Amino acid sequence: MNMMVIMQTSLYIHFPFCLKKCLYCDFNSVADARVAPAEYVAALLREMELRAAALPEPASAPTLYFGGGTPSLMGPELVGSVIDAAARFFGLEADAEVTIEANPGTLTREKLAGYRFAGVNRLSLGVQSFDDATLSLLGRIHTARQALDAFSAARGAGFANIGIDLIHSLPGQTPAMWRSALERATDLAPEHVSAYGLSIEEGTPFFRMEERGELPLPGEEEAAAMFRQTGETLGRSRFEHYEISNFARPGFRSRHNQVYWRRGNYLGFGAGAHSFLRTPGFGVRWKNPDVVAPYLVAVAGSLLPEEDRQLLALRDALSEAFFLGLRLLEGVDLSSLVCEFGPAVEEYFAAPIRELTGQGLLTESAGRLHLSSKAIIFANRVFSRFV
Numbered sequence: 001m002n003m004m005v006i007m008q009t010s011l012y013i014h015f016p017f018c019l020k021k022c023l024y025c026d027f028n029s030v031a032d033a034r035v036a037p038a039e040y041v042a043a044l045l046r047e048m049e050l051r052a053a054a055l056p057e058p059a060s061a062p063t064l065y066f067g068g069g070t071p072s073l074m075g076p077e078l079v080g081s082v083i084d085a086a087a088r089f090f091g092l093e094a095d096a097e098v099t100i101e102a103n104p105g106t107l108t109r110e111k112l113a114g115y116r117f118a119g120v121n122r123l124s125l126g127v128q129s130f131d132d133a134t135l136s137l138l139g140r141i142h143t144a145r146q147a148l149d150a151f152s153a154a155r156g157a158g159f160a161n162i163g164i165d166l167i168h169s170l171p172g173q174t175p176a177m178w179r180s181a182l183e184r185a186t187d188l189a190p191e192h193v194s195a196y197g198l199s200i201e202e203g204t205p206f207f208r209m210e211e212r213g214e215l216p217l218p219g220e221e222e223a224a225a226m227f228r229q230t231g232e233t234l235g236r237s238r239f240e241h242y243e244i245s246n247f248a249r250p251g252f253r254s255r256h257n258q259v260y261w262r263r264g265n266y267l268g269f270g271a272g273a274h275s276f277l278r279t280p281g282f283g284v285r286w287k288n289p290d291v292v293a294p295y296l297v298a299v300a301g302s303l304l305p306e307e308d309r310q311l312l313a314l315r316d317a318l319s320e321a322f323f324l325g326l327r328l329l330e331g332v333d334l335s336s337l338v339c340e341f342g343p344a345v346e347e348y349f350a351a352p353i354r355e356l357t358g359q360g361l362l363t364e365s366a367g368r369l370h371l372s373s374k375a376i377i378f379a380n381r382v383f384s385r386f387v
């Protein structure tokens with residue numbers, strides 16, 4: 001009897017346009033109105049069709065994520081057409097988690113209701129700060145009031161799974177201001193909170209402002225205090241701290257993002273989108289061109305727009321398994337890694353594990369290796385030992 005093989009893969013859609021570029025942002029996004037959303041989405045649909053035809057076996061998709069950029073610049077009918085294509089070409093599952101990142105400055109009640117009707121069931125709301133002066137300094141297009149209104153409109157439209165994104169260690173921000181932001185967030189009772197520390201990225205206006213000494217950034221001690229406050233405040237409101245910067249009410253962890261941290265399959269569509277499949281060999285990664293024009297040209301010519309295709313070597317795959325898996329506070333299951341990678345686990349990483357455990361930065365319990373509570377704050381230093 002022939003058993004049909006189904007490949008489980010998550011789906012990511014990149015919408016690389018914003019109304020205005022935020023001053024700290026180094027994401028692949030442009031404030032460029034020359035490409036109409038409908039034209040871009042037509043290319044996305046074509047790319048999905050081309051990719052589905054190139055897959056070695058039919059797919060089943062547990063999650064679909066619209067990221068950007070500002071995907072909430074897409075109208076509900078365009079979002080709905082992508083969801084339909086995900087169902088048609090990749091077997092989007094009936095109970096799939098379908099998330100859209102939304103900028104509060106782009107939402108209306110009607111649009112939110114349209115997203116729900118189209119099949120979006122999770123909203124990731126880019127609030128970032130509840131302080132208007134800070135929002136303006138960041139170059140955001142919305143006010144705190146608009147974020148609060150967007151949240152309540154989303155509830156009104158039937159969203160029962162809403163995440164709020166916040167940034168700490170902002171210019172001029174004190175631990176007291178950050179505590180108050182966290183309290184305002186928990187007052188809204190979202191299902192999920194992502195709280196990232198601001199990082200100043202080369203090439204951004206903030207990078208140049210910092211070089212000129214124009215950004216009053218908090219010092220290391222204050223930034224560390226804000227990081228600690230995040231866990232304390234959200235923990236008091238019954239949020240589980242499950243990833244370095246992510247917190248969720250029970251049952252509401254981001255299913256899509258956990259796929260990245262667990263090295264699950266995902267296919268990315270749109271300019272700059274990344275993809276990863278666990279087979280062949282130890283896995284393959286590729287990405288699409290960052291720039292929209294060559295992406296559109298490739299797809300118009302019925303070519304898959306991928307570039308930088310990389311077959312992973314055993315050591316690279318194992319390294320990824322550690323530094324991605326250790327982002328989750330539950331850590332990595334060592335016996336599963338030995339099953340998958342064999343003696344290479346011992347050969348390549350026994351020494352750093354011993355050293356980091358000796359320093360109290362990693363802890364092993366019940367066969368799982370995870371960051372210790374004191375290491376979470378400087379996790380990147382730990383991860384660098386696995387690269």
Ligand code: SF4
Pocket residue numbers: 017018020021022025026027029068069070103
């Ligand atoms: S809205 Fe998001 S993607 Fe767009 S510029 Fe601002 S931070 Fe970057």
